Amino acid sequence: MDQIPILKIGDTLLVSIQVDMHDRLALALQDDLTAKIVETRARGVMIDISSLEIVDSFIGRMLNNIAAMSRILDAVTVVVGMRPAVAITLVELGLSLTGVKTALNVDKGLALIRQMIDGEEGSLDRRGE
Amino acid sequence: MTKTDSIIPQILDKYSTQVMKDWAAQISAVTIAVGDDLNEVGARFFTALRQGIASGQFDDISGPAWAPARGILEELSRERAIKGATPAQTATFVFSLKSPLFSLLGREIKDAPTLAREIWTATLLLDKLGLYTTEVFQKNREEVIARQQEEMLELSTPVVKLWDGILALPLIGTLDSARTQVVMESLLQQIVTSGAETAIIDITGVPTVDTLVAQHLLKTVSAARLMGADCIISGIRPQIAQTIVHLGVELNVMTKATMADAFALALRRIGKTVRDREQSNGEKKKPQDAAAAEEA
Numbered sequence: 001m002d003q004i005p006i007l008k009i010g011d012t013l014l015v016s017i018q019v020d021m022h023d024r025l026a027l028a029l030q031d032d033l034t035a036k037i038v039e040t041r042a043r044g045v046m047i048d049i050s051s052l053e054i055v056d057s058f059i060g061r062m063l064n065n066i067a068a069m070s071r072i073l074d075a076v077t078v079v080v081g082m083r084p085a086v087a088i089t090l091v092e093l094g095l096s097l098t099g100v101k102t103a104l105n106v107d108k109g110l111a112l113i114r115q116m117i118d119g120e121e122g123s124l125d126r127r128g129e
Numbered sequence: 130m131t132k133t134d135s136i137i138p139q140i141l142d143k144y145s146t147q148v149m150k151d152w153a154a155q156i157s158a159v160t161i162a163v164g165d166d167l168n169e170v171g172a173r174f175f176t177a178l179r180q181g182i183a184s185g186q187f188d189d190i191s192g193p194a195w196a197p198a199r200g201i202l203e204e205l206s207r208e209r210a211i212k213g214a215t216p217a218q219t220a221t222f223v224f225s226l227k228s229p230l231f232s233l234l235g236r237e238i239k240d241a242p243t244l245a246r247e248i249w250t251a252t253l254l255l256d257k258l259g260l261y262t263t264e265v266f267q268k269n270r271e272e273v274i275a276r277q278q279e280e281m282l283e284l285s286t287p288v289v290k291l292w293d294g295i296l297a298l299p300l301i302g303t304l305d306s307a308r309t310q311v312v313m314e315s316l317l318q319q320i321v322t323s324g325a326e327t328a329i330i331d332i333t334g335v336p337t338v339d340t341l342v343a344q345h346l347l348k349t350v351s352a353a354r355l356m357g358a359d360c361i362i363s364g365i366r367p368q369i370a371q372t373i374v375h376l377g378v379e380l381n382v383m384t385k386a387t388m389a390d391a392f393a394l395a396l397r398r399i400g401k402t403v404r405d406r407e408q409s410n411g412e413k414k415k416p417q418d419a420a421a422a423e424e425a
Contacts, residue, residue: 011331011392032225038341048377072243079355080357082320082355082356082357083321084314084317084320084321084352084356087352087355087356088217088310088313088314088317088352090355091313091348091351091352092348096351096354096355097355098149102354102355102356102357103357103358104320104321104324104326104358108324108326108357109357
């Protein structure tokens with residue numbers, strides 16, 4: 001069974017989904033990713049779906065779940081590279097992924113994660129003063 | 130009945146010049162009304178008609194024998210539809226053939242029952258041809274209307290680049306499902322190509338906002354958000370603000386009263402600000418300061 005690689009860049013985990021997601025693979029990804037977040041103490045998770053042409057309601061919910069799980073483990077999640085057709089389909093399905101941050105590409109996604117992590121630390125610093 | 134013992138083919142062959150001349154006179158009455166020359170088309174159609182009649186198939190004009198006649202009628206209808214002629218004017222082209230043909234039949238056939246039968250055959254045939262003309266005419270008109278609608282759809286949804294990373298989408302006209310689809314697609318495509326992070330949807334040109342329009346707007350906003358772009362809705366007129374509240378619609382989006390306010394906010398988000406020129410002159414000369422936006 002194929003596995004989706006999880007790459008560590010600094011304190012961010014990059015998940016690039018490049019195969020067609022079937023449901024079992026999606027569940028395996030949730031397991032792997034949560035384990036990896038705990039293991040590496042990552043602060044950010046970036047999911048690149050630029051090569052996904054089909055996103056159904058199950059995958060949509062999985063993205064939402066991953067974001068929620070990561071948040072509990074104190075990591076911010078950004079979904080990047082969604083195609084226009086996929087975005088329209090998700091909206092038509094009524095899944096607007098309100099709990100997930102999004103960015104256009106990996107570059108902007110990394111910047112967004114950096115900004116969010118810095119923002120949290122900044123607010124903690126101010127609280128400490 | 131595919132073949133008849135009708136004598137119309139013989140009569141037409143014998144008196145073709147005569148019928149053609151009478152018909153030309155009839156056509157010219159129509160010609161004056163429409164203002165184009167039908168005599169040339171008339172001659173060609175008459176030849177094709179004789180070809181069809183010679184096949185003896187009077188009750189079915191969809192066969193190959195009638196193909197030339199149909200072709201000429203289609204061409205005529207298309208021209209007429211574009212010129213804006215009425216269906217009646219177009220169909221008269223065929224129906225005006227009745228009068229010369231019937232008078233000829235009346236002169237040639239002395240036997241009353243035969244005459245009645247022949248006239249009936251001719252009427253059926255010309256009616257079919259006339260109706261065919263009208264049908265094609267109608268189809269052409271509908272094609273013209275459909276094409277215009279499509280063009281309007283394209284024209285009314287431009288995506289404008291206001292600055293690096295800022296897109297504007299001025300919506301003009303009512304927002305229905307079909308238009309939302311086009312708007313959404315063109316906006317998302319532009320977000321991909323320009324890498325914009327902010328999109329301003331301006332609804333100054335949208336006459337009314339009901340729950341359906343609001344839902345369509347929110348769909349567009351959600352789709353843009355999934356692509357990583359934030360939306361600002363601007364151009365909300367006082368009445369529309371009241372309607373939205375009365376309808377109980379929740380617009381969970383940043384909204385601004387005018388496009389100018391929305392643009393200022395979008396600039397601030399990407400770290401730019403607009404300044405008066407006098408102030409900036411004192412500090413440093415900036416060559417491209419026409420819009421007076423610079424790094425904060």
